[in-house]
Amino acid sequence: MIGLGALFLVGAASVAGIFGLGMSFGTFLYRLVPGFVPWLQSLVQRHGWTNAWSDVGVPLMDAPAWLPPLLIGLVLILLGWARRRA
Amino acid sequence: MLIKRPRGWELPESAATPEALVMGRRKSLGLAAGLLAAAGAGPALAQGAAPAADPMAAARNPRYQPGRDLTPERDVTTYNNYYEFGVDDKRIHRAAQRLPLRPWRLKVDGMVERPIEFDIDGLLRMLQLEERVYRLRCVEAWAMTIPWTGFQLSTLLGLVNPLASAKYVTFETAAIPAVMPGLRQSWYPWPYLEGCTIEEARNDLSFLAVGLYGKALPPQNGAPIRVLFPWKYGFKSGKSIVRITLTDQRPVCFWERLQNQEYGFWANVNPEVPHPRWSQATERVIGSNERVPTRLFNGYAEQVAGLYTGLANERLWA
Numbered sequence: 001m002i003g004l005g006a007l008f009l010v011g012a013a014s015v016a017g018i019f020g021l022g023m024s025f026g027t028f029l030y031r032l033v034p035g036f037v038p039w040l041q042s043l044v045q046r047h048g049w050t051n052a053w054s055d056v057g058v059p060l061m062d063a064p065a066w067l068p069p070l071l072i073g074l075v076l077i078l079l080g081w082a083r084r085r086a
Numbered sequence: 087m088l089i090k091r092p093r094g095w096e097l098p099e100s101a102a103t104p105e106a107l108v109m110g111r112r113k114s115l116g117l118a119a120g121l122l123a124a125a126g127a128g129p130a131l132a133q134g135a136a137p138a139a140d141p142m143a144a145a146r147n148p149r150y151q152p153g154r155d156l157t158p159e160r161d162v163t164t165y166n167n168y169y170e171f172g173v174d175d176k177r178i179h180r181a182a183q184r185l186p187l188r189p190w191r192l193k194v195d196g197m198v199e200r201p202i203e204f205d206i207d208g209l210l211r212m213l214q215l216e217e218r219v220y221r222l223r224c225v226e227a228w229a230m231t232i233p234w235t236g237f238q239l240s241t242l243l244g245l246v247n248p249l250a251s252a253k254y255v256t257f258e259t260a261a262i263p264a265v266m267p268g269l270r271q272s273w274y275p276w277p278y279l280e281g282c283t284i285e286e287a288r289n290d291l292s293f294l295a296v297g298l299y300g301k302a303l304p305p306q307n308g309a310p311i312r313v314l315f316p317w318k319y320g321f322k323s324g325k326s327i328v329r330i331t332l333t334d335q336r337p338v339c340f341w342e343r344l345q346n347q348e349y350g351f352w353a354n355v356n357p358e359v360p361h362p363r364w365s366q367a368t369e370r371v372i373g374s375n376e377r378v379p380t381r382l383f384n385g386y387a388e389q390v391a392g393l394y395t396g397l398a399n400e401r402l403w404a
Contacts, residue, residue, distance in 0.1 A: 026273030035345035037273045041173060042363070046226075054174045061273060 001080030008073030016066035025068055026061030037061060144215040144235045144297070152219045153385070157230040157373045159299045165372060166306045167224070168325060169274065170259075170266040182305035184265040185326065190310050196256075196331035199247035206310050210296060212245075213237045217300070218293060223355050223384045225319035229369040234314060235297030240288045242330070248284060252332035256281040257313050260326040275344065280324040281337035281351070282315065285393050291316055291386060294327075317386040319353045352402045354394070355384040359403035 019028060029036050044053045060068065164179045171181040192209060195201035215235055222230045243255075261277035263269045269276050286292060293314040296303055303309040308325025315322050321341055341349030348362055357367045357380035369380045383390050394402055 024272055026271060030273035034275075034343065035348070038341075038344050045173070046364070050174050050176070054172060054177070058173065058271065061271065 001083065002077050005073045005076030005078075005080060008069045008076060012066040012070035012073060015069065016064075019065055021064060021066065023065045024061060025063050025065045028065035029061070144217045144300075146217040146219070146233065150218040150220065152221050152231045154221065154231045154371070155373075156219065157232060157371075161372050162230055162232055162298065163304050163307060167320070168268075168306055168308075169271070170261065170268040170276075170278065171306070172268050173271075179304070179306040181267065185260070185262070185305040185309065186265065187305065187310045190328075192311060192327060193329045194242065194246045194331075195329070196333050197249040197252035198332050199249065200245070202246055206296075209242075213241060215296070217297075220291075220293070220314060220316040221384055222314075222316065222320050222323075223369060223380065225321055225349065225353070225361065225366075227361075227364060227366060227369050227380075228372055229378075229380075230372050232298055233300070234293060234295040235300065235303075236293050236295035236311075236314075238290060239292040239294050239313065240290070242294060243284075243287060243332075246332075248332050251334050252284055253334045254281055254283055254332070254336050255287040256329075256331045256333060256337040257324040257327050258329040258331070259324045260328050275340060278324060278340045279337060280313070280322055280339050282322070283393075284332070286315065286390075289390055289393060291389050317354060317383040317390045319349075319355060321349060322353050348404065350401050350404045352394075352400060353404065354390075354402050355380060356382055356403040358382075361404070 015023075015028065019031075026037050041053050041057060044050075044057060165175055166178040166182070167175055168178045168182060171178045171185075188207070190206040191203055192206055193201075193203045195203075215237055217233050217235050219231060219233045222232055257280045259278040259280075260266075261269055268274075282292070291314075293316075294311055295308070295314055296311050298304075298307060303312065305326075308323075308327075311327050312325045313323055313327060322339075336351065339349075339351060342351055355366070360366050366380055368377045370377050381387075394400075
């Protein structure tokens with residue numbers, strides 16, 4: 001798990017290095033797979049979670065592209081570290 | 087014995103307007119358009135001024151019978167898709183109130199003899215408005231029935247005289263970052279662009295709406311001017327249009343650019359062709375919440391099916 005977390009951290013650094021610090025996560029996804037964000041939005045909203053998309057999904061997509069992999073990486077490393085200590 | 091059943095758009099010879107009258111009106115319209123163009127597309131009203139045309143005055147055209155009850159006005163004006171103002175369809179109507187409706191320019195250009203940039207009020211003064219009740223079918227499987235006020239798209243095209251080489255019409259909608267927070271969603275390819283063929287644009291059903299329920303169009307419904315193709319899924323009917331361009335190149339439209347497999351160029355309503363993630367066989371009627379069968383071309387097959395003969399290789403339904 002710590003290894004996977006480290007991979008995410010490397011991914012975050014790569015995204016920041018290649019696309020710059022300012023690119024939003026949504027734009028990054030749009031560049032990779034143009035229809036992914038609308039697909040995800042439609043999926044969330046069709047299950048009745050309209051507010052979840054506008055209140056959580058949109059801010060997440062607005063966040064810098066490097067932030068989600070950084071956060072996921074840190075969480076995985078912390079979980080792996082906690083598991084090792086347990 | 088041959089029994090001829092007139093189709094929806096057929097009229098007896100006796101009902102045809104005399105050619106001289108039509109040509110005379112066309113001439114005067116052309117002259118007015120030319121004058122408008124010469125005068126910088128007509129006098130723009132001061133910001134915030136009321137529209138010159140009174141959509142309330144438009145008579146309902148009895149040729150367009152929806153066969154359903156009208157959707158309550160409150161539902162029509164509070165349940166909206168307008169991504170420039172956000173993604174929550176129940177909050178759009180409040181966010182959209184910031185859209186400045188005057189002055190509003192509508193540019194019609196591209197492959198036309200007379201490109202014109204209209205002031206919206208100047209344009210409305212030139213044209214005879216009418217009310218038409220159309221069914222609206224959203225690709226998300228809900229439906230409304232709405233009395234729209236406006237004029238036929240072909241009338242506008244008549245003012246600019248499309249060149250014979252024009253094959254498609256694109257509709258570009260407003261993109262005003264100061265009042266449209268949705269434009270910050272940079273994962274959408276703004277501005278919203280829609281399109282159709284010139285034949286579709288010339289069909290009697292293609293309509294430019296400037297009002298609904300006898301009132302000026304509210305911002306959340308696409309004020310001050312939007313296009314309507316009632317036989318297509320609703321996303322084809324662009325709101326708050328600022329530019330109409332005639333071209334010989336098929337445009338790549340907003341949703342087509344994002345998800346071509348789900349929201350294609352043609353997007354004609356067909357209950358037998360499901361969306362990749364849901365059925366299109368039925369639709370939920372907003373207002374009553376009743377679920378009713380969806381009809382081919384949203385029930386307008388008689389008027390538009392002929393547009394698609396010889397296009398068997400095209401993906402007409404998604």
